[in-house]
Amino acid sequence: MPPSPATPQYRLDPTREQAILDAIRELLTEVGYDRMSIDEVARRAKASKATIYRRWSGKPDMVAAALHGMITELPDPPDTGSLRTDMIATLTTLCRVYERKHPIVLSVLSAIRTDPTIGRLMHDHILDSGTAGADIVFARAVTRGELPALPDVPAVVEVGKALLWHRLLLSGRPLDDPWVVHVVDDILHPMLGLPG
Amino acid sequence: MPPSPATPQYRLDPTREQAILDAIRELLTEVGYDRMSIDEVARRAKASKATIYRRWSGKPDMVAAALHGMITELPDPPDTGSLRTDMIATLTTLCRVYERKHPIVLSVLSAIRTDPTIGRLMHDHILDSGTAGADIVFARAVTRGELPALPDVPAVVEVGKALLWHRLLLSGRPLDDPWVVHVVDDILHPMLGLPG
């Protein structure tokens, strides 16, 4: 007799579930929310639609589940020696994260109209991550003596996020290094009262 | 004797064309690009599908046509007496314009992946309008003596547009007056080297 009372009690296979969620994220990235069909999800996950519908009630439900587990915890930004290089490093890291999330955000964005729940999930799990490092960077700059006092960090973060997403979603141009340097030197530095 | 080489050529009725384009814009606003069906366009425009397909080859073509004629020429910003109030007035005007365009931008955004042409049209006809007034406002501030020299206007415009679209598309919060004041006082003013 097995001593573990954990009689496996074969529940819904979590492996399957993960495969399905991966397929959903894949399709969201590739074709967007509206054009993502359940048939195709099933095909990619090598599962049947019945298997899918046993778990979730419909497309919004599935996508909501897929958006969970996309929270990305960023490590604290490393001390590069100066505020300027700290900001460049932090922004560059954020660029890579946003670039990865970009297709999904784009897909889901248009679905907000149809399903407001999706919008909330997107904010909570995708958009609001990766901005905690700013406090650290600016606090470090104050102790270094580069800044006379802590700036209006939320405002700076607001500008940074807005610039990133605007560039990514609307301008159609890449989040490359020269652009990051431009943001830091021509926008953030002046905003902090430092020489451009 | 007819000097004109008899170009009889009845044209397609421009009235009908306008009704169809209006219906397209309506549906783009209401349900988005993907969920817009030609049948529904025909129904709303009180036209037959044949009439529509006689003019355009398919959905991308129609939407492209509908995006034309959405260019909005803004009047030069009025002189309100100070740079701060000028900026607030200009931004407020821009807010109203963007709010109107917002649903269509949202719809079309997700279609960029499918049809890059749409993306180009959106930039040319929707996004790049309404920023010419900035030059006037800042030039006026210089002659008033409020600014020592002309600032980096493109950078300021970049920040303004990014903040507006970010707020509108991603934050889900309204472009209301307090927010505009916050942008001017907490972000643009510091960026210009003025007291917040």
Next chain:
DNA sequence: AGTCATGTACGGTACGGTACCGTACACCTC
């Protein structure tokens, strides 16, 4: 001028074909 044949655009309808949704049912493994 008045009449009429002609050509075109029009709304409406119907169709074949495709893609998708959500479910009923049979299978198959524990």
Next chain:
DNA sequence: GAGGTGTACGGTACCGTACCGTACATGACT
């Protein structure tokens, strides 16, 4: 035999095209 799984199916929505009969402007002919 109980429960997860795969297949097959009905139903719906949409696309793009073809065709009908009609309305109307044009241009020729009387």
